Amino acid sequence: MTIQDELSSTIADLVGPDRGILAADESAPTIEKRFRAIDVESTEDSRREYRSLILSAPGLGEFISGVILFEETLGQTSLEGQPIPELLKSQHIVPGIKVDKGKKPMVNAPGDEITFGLDGLHDRLESYKAQGARFAKWRDVFHISDTLPSRTAVEANAEVLARYAAVCQSCGIVPIVEPEVLMDGHHSLARCAEVSEEVLREVFNALARHRIQLEHMILKPSMVTPGKDNPHAAPSEVADATLTIFKRVVPAAVPGIFFLSGGQTPEEATANLNALNSHGPQPWALSFSYGRALQEPAQKAWAGKLENREAAQEALLKRARLNSGARSGKYQAALED
Template identity: 55%
Template sequence: MAAQELNAIARSIVADHKGILAADESTGTIKKRFDSIEVESTEENRRAYRNLLFTTPGFEDYVGGVILYDETLRQASDDGTQFPELLAAKGVVPGIKVDTGAHELAGHPGEKVTEGLDGLRARFEEYHALGARFSKWRAVITIGDGIPSDACIHVNAHALARYAALSQEAGIVPIVEPEVLMDADNTVERCLEVTSRTLRAVFDELDRQGVALEGMLLKPNMVISGKGCPTQASSSQIAELTLDCFLRHVPAMVPGIVFLSGGQSEVEATTNLDAINRIGGPWPLSFSYGRALQASALQAWKGDPANVEAGQEAFLHRARMNARAVAGDWSADLEQAVPA
């Protein structure tokens, strides 16, 4: 597929202040989510929960793409419509998570490398036939004593670029996700340093491997304090440092930046996204949130069919709040407003 066609898909996902719903939790991860509401993680319960999200009336006004897991891509809604077909009919682009997870990096204790390149070309062919038009690969970079190493950053950047090239070859827009984790006690300045190193390495490798930057989306972390840091950066400081970092390292031709929430609460993720957009940059600055779009919906649903509407209202509210943040006109007062 020509770069112009990939560019059109990428732009459609982030058009009109829309973002991405990351509904690509692995079977292990969604089990943890379901455990928190005391719901058994069966295939049918997983399907029913995704059906709740994807059939929410009007969510397509705020969400331009949905990342699916392999199992979910093959499932259908209550009326028998395959999920990719259901989403596409709403004008929402179906996507697919293609990595097979982060694993210990040999020779580098405490660091990980994401796997899944073996057989990926054939999987892309199948995923395209099933309706996927964009994909996602996540690399994780851990901040700690003496880490991340240059080796860790390099091998993850190399894998991200190989994945992105294969995705574009298959006519599927790659979402490149280098996540600097916020789980440590590092300062916001340390996050800035590591995020800068990571992005520089990723874009060097994307260029080296011939990835068309106009036919991809970037899913990065915000520049944010580690969870354990006694001094937490304000939303205005997060916005300033994040944009300073991205203006230095992300080419303007990238059609969109869709931030991950990375363990922030729902309202924190929205607040910081709004602050970023009040400054702005040469790219759409949007969201690709999992928990930060779903936590309230999951709690409202609790696995009970009688609570589907309540779950959908909670999901729609969060999607609306984040679209307002992308527009730079969110306020805390809106959180108290009754969903329309």
């Protein structure tokens, strides 16, 4: 199979109807924070137990097409001794991998951040591919204020995302390009729309410069929402603002837009996705790539106790099922009960 065949096959498996991507790639500090909220110590064993039990939820592949894994998880085995990538394949789920090395303050750009991890990326991707990963994810973040993000930060982060995507495609790995416009702050819906348009326009300019095959990538952006310190917008407002911007700047050649939840509650993330898909067919598949918005109920149900396995699995399956419905505009709030 050629690299082009590999990329096409992975896209076909990820961007099918009624399914989305589970982001289970929390870094060590992030999952420690999540576990602390349920009074569970974050250790290699506890992380393995939790991720093993949710990824083995019966029927997960009906709603989930791919899972983004943290490097530690890619090399682990399930509680039954099966390598995690093989466990996912048995559910017809594509294994993926987070490859960035985290963000740090950007020099000479106060308040902005940039993501690291390009050094050695090709060799790491080849190793991850040998372990079973078929797609990758890289996240850059953009803070919003009256003056942020700076033009320097927008250009630099877009360039990093494009360089990452180019290396991925050269290895036969589908890149998920994640430019996250953060919800933190008190900015308005209109300000978020302004920043989102600027960021996405620059990202696709950079992708073009680096000759990225748009047909063989997935975009993982934020929805256009007010800052979380402001009153939340109605799903219809979020959908209208998001689609207005995306139709301006996201080429139709991109096969799928898999939104991040970015601080939304599980219910908000599902309702907003449903509103987006209620507008009818778009040039791209509109799906989900949620982390906390899929996993939070499962983590609470598990609470660090293996005997809660079935409750945790059902909590995950419920959210996956509801978001699957939202992919075709069939979600209703009454289904939460």
